[in-house]
Amino acid sequence: MNQLSSMGEAAAVDRPNPGAAQGAVLLLGSSLTIMGAVMIAPILPKLAAEFVPSNPAAAALVPLVATGPALAIALCAPLAGWLADRVGRKMLLLLATLVYGLVGAAPALLNDLGAILVCRFVLGAAEACVMTCCTTLIGDYWQGETRVRYVNRQVVTIGIVGTAFFVIGGAAGEHSWRYPFYLYLLPILLVPAIASVLWEPLRAARTASSHDDGASATSVKLGPTLAIGYLLVCLGMICSFVVPVQMPQLMIDIGEHSSTMIGMASGVGLLSTLGGSIAWPFLRKGVGRRFVNVILLALLAVGLYLFANAHTVKAVLVAVVIHGFGAGLLVPNSILPLMRKLPLSTRGRGLGGFTAALYLGQFVSPLVVLSGMGAFGGLRPSIVAIAVGAAVVALLWLPSALRSRDDA
Structure with a gap:
């Protein structure tokens, strides 16, 4: 790492050593993004029953209640990263968490679908700030293998919290679609912990007058690294979300209409994702980070191909286990080089883009x-085409992985 980046790292840790308290706050904060989606998915049929009969055009808007925040995150995360570098990670995280709780719960009191959608998009903007700040602070507070452990814990925690709140949200929504929205008030309990436990790494770093100029030059040199990281995670998430989104339709196609069985298959896929995240540190040390990219893309390709050609529940489960394992390797393996190479003063912007x-x-x-x-004449051929695309990218990545065993 160059000298200027090292200065930023040194300034970032010129405070009491971060430990379990800081880690717990940042891991729980990172989990707010998964809560934003999974708690609402089970109540979409109830939302449709509430608003569609009086306004049939609302049928196209109801799914946006679940997917809208993801679009808002994608649009707002670069701005969140810029703000994190300008006003500080801690203050932005504190304000965003408070906004998250208030606008997240607001739909429980609303009777207009348009107003609910506005709240959901604002929630997504708050999620963008929370996720960017938590990830950036993990990079700020820890270095080396400790940072690697916290990156992986972040992914595992998000998966565990997502599983739990999928069940909790479904149970809360049994009697009314409004009840799950009240659960968004829970993260407000994190605000006092953010205020008292975390500190602002940028404050100390700003004492180095030349740091910002050097960081900007370093960021320009990191263009290829950033582009590769962004492309990998975007393509990987396209492949990863095929299974949970298309699972209901494919299960119905094979004659399985039980919502319990469909939910179980999705749950198996999520657990497999956790398995991949847990195995990632061992694979990274064993074969190197670049070769893990080849492995995860190959697993996604094989899982999608088997998923597209599955005609029994057993075959579906085999496919989602393979696919989920590959998906669990994606985020920690693609974010680590960015977190390591980005200097302190531009880390927020870099990870906001991620x-x-x-x-x-x-x-x-x-x-x-x-x-x-x-283009290809149906759901299954479309999934096969995506699988082929993932396999091609894996093959293109292979020469680089064989040339350099990069554990960074």
């Missing part, structure tokens, strides 16, 4: 499948 690419991939995944259905 967050945008990640959620852009989520949002466009159904659109890519839909386009493929028109």
Whole structure:
């Protein structure tokens, strides 16, 4: 790492050593983004029953209640990263968490679908700030293998919290679609912890007058690294979200209409994602980070191909296990080189772009499948085409992985 970047790292840790308290706050804060989607997904049929009968055009808007925040994150994360570098990570995280809780719960009191959608998009903007700040602070507070551990813990925590709140949100929505929205008030409890436990790394770094100029020059040199990281995570998320989004339709196609069985298959895929995240540190040390990219893309390709050709529940489960394992390797492996190489004063902007690419991939995944259905003649051929694309990218990555064993 160059000298200027090292100065930023030194300034960032010129405070009491971060530990479990800071880690817990940042891991829980990172989980707010998954809460934003999974708690609402189970109540979409109830929302449709509430608003569609009186306004049939609302049928096209109801899904945006679940997917709208992802689009807002993709659009707002670069701005969130810029703000994190300008006004500080801690202050932005504190304000965004407070906004998250208030606008997240607001739909419980609203009777207009348009107003609910506005709240959901504002929620997404708040999520962009929260995720960018939490990820940036992990990079600011820790270095080396400790940073690697916290990056992986972040991914695992998001998966565990997502699983829990998918169930909690469904249970809360059994009697009314309004009840799950009240759960968004819970993160406000994090605000006092953010205020008291975290500190602002940029404050000390600004004492180095030459740091910003050097950081800007360094960021220009990092253009290829940033572009590769953004492209990898965007393409990976397109492949990753094919399974959860298309699972219901494919299960119905094979004659399985039980919502319990469909939910179980989705749950198996999510657990497999956790398995991939847990295995990632061992794979990274064993074969190197670049080769892990080849492995995860190959697993996504194989899983999608098997998923597209599955005609029994057992075959679907095998496919989602393979696919989920690959998806679990994606985020930690693609974010680590960015977190290591970005200097302190521009780390927020760099990781804000990463967050945008990640959620852009989520949002466009159904659109890519839909386009493929028109081009290739159906859902299954469209998924096969995406699998082939992932396999091609894996093959293109292979020569680089064989030339350099990069564990960074």
